[in-house]
Amino acid sequence: MSLNRRDFLKIMGGTSAALAFPGVMIQGCKKALENASARTNVIWLEGLSCSGCSVSLLNKLNPDIVSVITEHISLNYQGVIMGGTGNAATQVLEEAVKKQRKDFVLLVEGAIPTKGDIFCTIGENEKTGKGVGVREWVEELGKNAVAIVSVGTCSSYGGIPAAKNRINGENQTGAISVQELFKGRKNVLNIPGCPPHPDWMVGTLLHVLLKGMPKLDEYNRPVMYYGKTVHENCERLYYYKRGIFAKEWGEKGCLYELGCLGMDTGCDIPVRKWNNGANSCTDCGSGCIGCTESVFPEFGKRGIYERLHADNKKAGNLVRVAAKKGLGGVING
């Protein structure tokens, strides 16, 4: 197939990709897709997840999800939409392990339980009659995968399944991220977000397939999507710069006083927007909840919502602190 610069930018998800990719690389991508005898295989496994990343993937536009599946990748296994069920489904995974296939990228949605495979199983072992843990599938398939891509905050950092009970400090399943499971492996990258934007998923995946690993930040996220904070991209930055702060959720003004985590959170949603431009977290008046960050949903002792009403004095101090830290914010800064 042919892929011109415009098409490639569309695939990579528009504006910020245009900034992130030098022209030379785009030429390289064009060649790579033309030469591909078939689309690269992708195996998508779900661990401790809510399937929200899968559903978000279905919202892909420009190109739409049908084009992604039929033109850009070959989706071997995807539990939410695949035709096969029961053994008709697991035979795909089983064969990939048995034949030691090395021709696929492994995508993992959801965290991995470590206090027992019992907490998440896919298929049954014929000999023992017991379920096969998702940990085992991920480890076995991960051995030979071209790359391992964590889709969503649960697989990237543990997310909600790894959150602790705040009374006894316990986590019942011992959930961990995929990068923890593959400690030391170089080809593991994260596309966090709860959910991740479909552009981030498809754009990153195609980058891996066509050009290898994209430039990553210290949290193993592609810089092209997570390199700037929500605050830097924010529709409400105008208000912040003029010191206009909302006193209630939904009001006009910067939402910082209400505990918006945009200063601490890397992602381009205020520019990219959700659902074909329908809205964004900051635009809808709720503020950022920091879902692309490794500390979501804990944020230390803070939790997601720190304050419920604006406290002018306190907010003023925080803004000054944040300004001092060069917009690094209270979590990462």
Add this chain to the structure above:
Amino acid sequence: MASQKVLIDPLTRIEGHLSIEMDVQDGKVVDARCRGDMYRGYESILQGRNPVDAQQIVMRICGVCPVSHGQASSRCLDDAFKIKPTKNGRLLRNLILGANFLQSHILHFYHLAALDYVDITAILQYKGSDAGMVRIRDWVNNELKVKKGRVDELTAAGPFLPRYEGKDFYIKNTDINIDAIAGYVKALDIRQKAHQMVAAFGGRAPHPISMVPGGVTTEPTRERIKNYKSNLKEVEEFVNEVYAGHVIAVAKAFPEYFKLGRYDSFMSYGLFDKDEDRKNFMFEQGLVSGGKLEKLDTSKIREQVRYARYRSGSNLHPLKGETVGDPDKSGAYTWVKAPRYDDRPMEVGPLARIVVALNSGNKDVKRELNAMLKNFNAEVPAALSALGRHASRVIECKLIAKQCYEWLDELDSGKTRNSYDIPEEGEGEGLIEAPRGALGHWIVIKNRQIANYQAIVPTTWFCSPRDDKGGRGPVEQALIGTPISDPNNPIEGARVVRSFDPCLACAIHVVEGDREIGKFRVC
């Protein structure tokens, strides 16, 4: 003849991890066990947190119906904080929820259920000139050619193949198949548009961000209303002109499913508030058991755990509920608890809502149901079946799409939310309907923190295991009598279970892992 164990593990095309174990004798299911295969421990994770964090966290129970979880939680907090939503808040909640119902029902029929009926390989016979269809045909041809003899041959035309194969498994008429495949593709775009409607007022989808106690944060600007309405129009047209026709076509090809997957006890918490007091609903609240209508009294709800892997107490009301896992509990076969209403299992979901509404004298529902059944010269009892569930979703979509326009018109310039304070102590109950059925959240607040949070989700009701007295859950019961023509390809069981639209993310079954990979039960 001894019965044979037939296993569907994993049941794909649902949300979450579920497997079904059936005992088959003389080609029919004689017993069944529903097993949830994932446990995350949400109830434990919530303890000690800011109550307002709950609504964001619990949305992540499920990525297909986060709106329902978010709103159940918002209501639960409304109740505990002793506040009500504003009028705009109520309307915006309805508009967000309604949009997600449209999204979820369309997704369920086309992308989750239809591949059990429609022969997708029929695309190879496509002779038309639609560019999209030609592209898909050429793609399948190319996949089959390129991957032939390769190490990844099995995955040609994935994720649609491989699948269960057997004689008479799929619709034979090529035109119907091709039309349904075109519907599948179109539905991907339509459900995405319904998600744009969710995002217009919800901020994003899935996991909308704007739902809070007292209402929503999003101002219904003219631009957002316009955006919502233009998408609504397209979705409504699709529901009335395409979706309804495809459900009827599947039902005509597989009429035996009016006799399969049957159940007879139904419960609905009531769907779409007509007022801020939550007294009147677009789809009524209540129970129908043995054809008799009853009033809902949530104090009669209990969760039983004899066959579920918990060491916590059994037969507890959710406000007193406990969730302490016990992976090794003997006799237990799932981590899904067994909720019972007044000691009885209940089916929840679209069919339950339609049956309760019908028995409550809902004229719109009666009219639509009769119109639907007329296609098959069938009477109301035929609807209490696997096909009846699919038909119920169409009926809901038609009525909801129509109602969304009226809610848009009712929006005014008033506040979208009421403010609140978190009390030192409090209790709350939040009831709502998810696309898959009755959803309840319960919270106990102490020291302005969550002391206890319990959720009983729709799938817990219908994928429930046996209760303390040994009575089967609704899906287990509905499977009895289902013919299984080939134990290696038990598609009939999958059709019955999928008709309920299971959503297993918070349901739980635990089995011990095994290091040997490569050999799997294929029964």
